[in-house]
Amino acid sequence: MDLAALIDCLSSASCVVTQASTGLIVGALLFLVAAGLTLIFGVLGVINFAHGSFYMLGAYFALSAYRLSANFALSVVVAGLGVGLFGLLLERLFMRRVYNADVLMQLLVCYAFILILDDVVKIVWGPNFQSMGMPEAFQAPPLLIGGGVVPIFYLYLMAAAGLIALLLWVILSKTRMGKIVRAAAHNPSMTSALGLNTSLIYAGVFAFGGMLAGLAGGLAAPVRSMSPGMGFSILIESFIVTVIGGMGSVSGALVGALLIGLIRSFGSIGFPLFVEGTMFFAMAVILIVKPSGLLGKAAR
Amino acid sequence: MSAASARSSLGRDTLWALIALGALLAVPYLTSSRIALDFGIRLAAYGLLATSLNILVGYGGMVSFGHAMFFGGGAYAFALSLQKTGASIPQALLIALCFSAVIGLLVGAVCVRLKEIYFSFLTLAFQMFLHSIILTWTTLTGGDQGLTGGIPRPPFLGLNLADPVHLYGFACVMAVVGLWLMRAILQSPFGYTLRMVRDNADRARFLGIAVWRVKLSAFVLAACFAGMGGVIMALFVSGAFPDFSYWTMSGEAIFMIMMGGIQVFIGPVVGAAVLLLLNDAISRTTEYHGLVLGLVVLLFALGFKRGLMDFLGQLWAKQQR
Numbered sequence: 001m002d003l004a005a006l007i008d009c010l011s012s013a014s015c016v017v018t019q020a021s022t023g024l025i026v027g028a029l030l031f032l033v034a035a036g037l038t039l040i041f042g043v044l045g046v047i048n049f050a051h052g053s054f055y056m057l058g059a060y061f062a063l064s065a066y067r068l069s070a071n072f073a074l075s076v077v078v079a080g081l082g083v084g085l086f087g088l089l090l091e092r093l094f095m096r097r098v099y100n101a102d103v104l105m106q107l108l109v110c111y112a113f114i115l116i117l118d119d120v121v122k123i124v125w126g127p128n129f130q131s132m133g134m135p136e137a138f139q140a141p142p143l144l145i146g147g148g149v150v151p152i153f154y155l156y157l158m159a160a161a162g163l164i165a166l167l168l169w170v171i172l173s174k175t176r177m178g179k180i181v182r183a184a185a186h187n188p189s190m191t192s193a194l195g196l197n198t199s200l201i202y203a204g205v206f207a208f209g210g211m212l213a214g215l216a217g218g219l220a221a222p223v224r225s226m227s228p229g230m231g232f233s234i235l236i237e238s239f240i241v242t243v244i245g246g247m248g249s250v251s252g253a254l255v256g257a258l259l260i261g262l263i264r265s266f267g268s269i270g271f272p273l274f275v276e277g278t279m280f281f282a283m284a285v286i287l288i289v290k291p292s293g294l295l296g297k298a299a300r
Numbered sequence: 301m302s303a304a305s306a307r308s309s310l311g312r313d314t315l316w317a318l319i320a321l322g323a324l325l326a327v328p329y330l331t332s333s334r335i336a337l338d339f340g341i342r343l344a345a346y347g348l349l350a351t352s353l354n355i356l357v358g359y360g361g362m363v364s365f366g367h368a369m370f371f372g373g374g375a376y377a378f379a380l381s382l383q384k385t386g387a388s389i390p391q392a393l394l395i396a397l398c399f400s401a402v403i404g405l406l407v408g409a410v411c412v413r414l415k416e417i418y419f420s421f422l423t424l425a426f427q428m429f430l431h432s433i434i435l436t437w438t439t440l441t442g443g444d445q446g447l448t449g450g451i452p453r454p455p456f457l458g459l460n461l462a463d464p465v466h467l468y469g470f471a472c473v474m475a476v477v478g479l480w481l482m483r484a485i486l487q488s489p490f491g492y493t494l495r496m497v498r499d500n501a502d503r504a505r506f507l508g509i510a511v512w513r514v515k516l517s518a519f520v521l522a523a524c525f526a527g528m529g530g531v532i533m534a535l536f537v538s539g540a541f542p543d544f545s546y547w548t549m550s551g552e553a554i555f556m557i558m559m560g561g562i563q564v565f566i567g568p569v570v571g572a573a574v575l576l577l578l579n580d581a582i583s584r585t586t587e588y589h590g591l592v593l594g595l596v597v598l599l600f601a602l603g604f605k606r607g608l609m610d611f612l613g614q615l616w617a618k619q620q621r
Contacts, residue, residue, distance in 0.1 A: 116591050239424075
């Protein structure tokens with residue numbers, strides 16, 4: 001524990017800016033992953049424990065696409081679409097069969113895919129750490145804000161995540177498709193009685209959630225080193241985010257993700273070994289005080 | 301169930317326990333293979349962990365994602381009291397069980413009020429919190445290096461646990477006694493009350509049962525038996541490691557009960573044996589451990605749709621009809 005260091009940091013503008021920008025990009029990536037997770041839970045009632053592996057796949061897809069095309073924006077799109085398609089296949093072939101089964105059975109199927117995908121990545125991309133390197137377009141000198149260093153790429157990443165968040169909000173609350181999805185989340189049997197194909201909606205939401213995780217992986221590729229098993233920690237963190245924000249609530253995921261991002265970046269100065277403990281402590285407090293989460297509706 | 305049939309079922313279980321114990325204790329006379337003895341010790345530890353988790357999952361309908369906190373807690377309490385206080389083995393065992401029970405009581409009192417997935421996540425949170433404490437409190441626990449330096453094993457009752465054969469015998473006795481106790485508890489009126497709470501908590505409440513007290517009791521008992529498993533594990537590796545209370549350990553325990561089955565009492569032990577054997581076999585034959593294990597798990601989950609013993613149990617029930 002080094003709380004003095006934390007207080008030192010908080011009293012210097014440069015350190016606050018640097019840490020806050022780190023926290024915000026961690027939060028932005030976490031939001032994309034957690035939004036998919038919470039959307040899938042809200043509509044399908046299924047916890048996709050393999051969601052971290054989707055993030056990993058997204059990062060590796062982006063890596064390969066970037067090596068082939070040298071175009072970062074294209075690589076991120078490839079990552080999103082690729083993982084979305086993979087999610088669709090996974091849902092149609094496997095997840096669909098365990099919707100009505102015990103939550104443990106769902107856990108087991110997802111766990112199997114975590115194991116399988118980690119090894120598939122090992123076979124295809126190799127077991128070692130890999131990195132994409134910063135794309136040329138972002139190799140500009142970092143911005144100095146109040147003495148703190150903010151890499152250009154961070155701004156791009158935040159803008160991209162913000163845009164995706166905005167799109168997500170527009171789709172869910174303003175379009176007919178969003179209305180159908182919300183209806184399916186609220187009352188699946190009534191939705192299906194109205195002649196809408198809920199099975200298809202489920203597949204679409206699962207694929208869409210996967211796509212968000214894939215996009216996050218792709219966006220994270222330049223600033224994260226990649227290795228098989230990289231999905232584990234982000235999975236755990238996005239669980240914490242969804243629980244804190246409220247399971248099924250996308251806006252809750254945003255609040256939770258930013259909170260966890262900031263805890264991570266400032267905590268790593270003040271109490272580096274206890275960052276994880278702090279996050280779980282926050283989650284436990286929320287669960288005890290308000291199990292449905294900060295912005296969640298009461299448990300169904 | 302009438303009192304007489306309950307008594308006869310207890311007698312039958314006791315007989316089975318004695319037969320199993322006899323057979324297990326005969327193994328060192330048949331083979332001197334360290335591999336076989338080591339496997340027995342690991343199975344004793346994981347069997348206790350998985351079966352105690354099944355008290356919650358199978359009989360109580362409480363899916364805990366954090367059960368390994370008691371496994372790790374028991375291991376650390378046991379190893380630390382031997383290392384730091386110079387306690388005897390029985391004293392350290394007692395301390396470890398009490399420690400697990402107290403943690404179980406504190407955590408359980410908060411957790412059992414929550415339902416379904418919220419219960420699962422809260423147990424996960426507490427487990428990771430404990431794991432973080434173990435990592436952070438380096439002076440006591442050794443941090444991420446684990447509690448190293450070996451643990452002293454003062455002889456007691458003519459047993460010297462530094463001897464692998466004695467350790468094997470001790471682990472077998474602990475496991476069989478633990479399993480027998482759990483079986484007796486689950487077949488008692490308390491065990492049937494727990495099943496009723498699982499099936500219909502409202503009905504149980506209307507009948508005047510304090511539901512949360514039943515759940516909490518089950519939680520504390522399960523914690524104790526998981527701690528017992530942790531004690532065996534601490535003796536086996538001669539120390540304690542943070543991984544013991546990491547979420548992957550809880551995941552493995554869930555894995556074991558799902559593979560073995562949750563409706564047959566001995567299912568989790570079978571699951572533990574299957575998973576240990578599978579892990580060893582896969583590690584020997586391929587470097588792609590996860591790929592093969594994942595495919596086997598998929599086969600279980602989508603093929604059998606239930607654990608091995610549940611599958612066999614249903615086959616057996618069909619035959620009877």
